[in-house]
Amino acid sequence: MKSLNLWLCCTHILSLISPSSNCSFASQFHKSSGRQRVMEKRLQEAQLYKEKGNQRYREGKYRDAVSRYHRALLQLRGLDPSLPSPIPNLGPQGPALTPEQENILHTTQTDCYNNLADANVRRYLQLTQSELSSYHQKEKQLYLGMFG
Structure with a gap:
């Protein structure tokens, strides 16, 4: 009998704080913690x-590296409070970032933008080197054909 009463008491308390409840505090709590989990997950995915x-x-x-850095930046999109939202005032705002999360966000963004720029330059140089090498091979063959 005691276990049944305990079970009924627990289910009653859980129903009071469930997201389907009319209680705005419980609803806001569940939404806020859900947004916090989403933010944390996106930060972790960006780092990955x-x-x-x-x-x-x-x-x-370098091409694959560029793709990964771009995906990391897409994960961070919308988490940075200093950047304007593409659609302002749409829905409730997410919870504020903790100082640690904000540091991770800005560090990851900075690293990705720097690495993205460097990888693009190296990729361009790689392509240019390949083109030059191909051009010199053709020129050498032409020379050998004419004078060889």
Whole structure:
């Protein structure tokens, strides 16, 4: 009998704080904690994409690195409170970033933009080198054909 009463009491309390409840505090609490989890997940995914980009960069796979850095920046889009939202005043605002989260956000953004620029330059140089090498090979063949 005691366990049934305890179970009924617990279900009653849970119903009071469930998201489907009419209680605005409970509803806001669940929405806020849900947004916080989403923000944390996006920060972690951005860091993961950045690390994958760094790995591709070390391997000399600059095109893949650029793709990973771009994906990391897309994960961070909308989390930075200093940037204007593309659609202002749409829906409730998310919870403010903690100082630690804000530091992670700005560090990851800065790293990705810097790495993205460097990877694009190296990719361009790689393509240019390939084109020059191809041009010189053709020129050498032409020369050998004429005088060889």
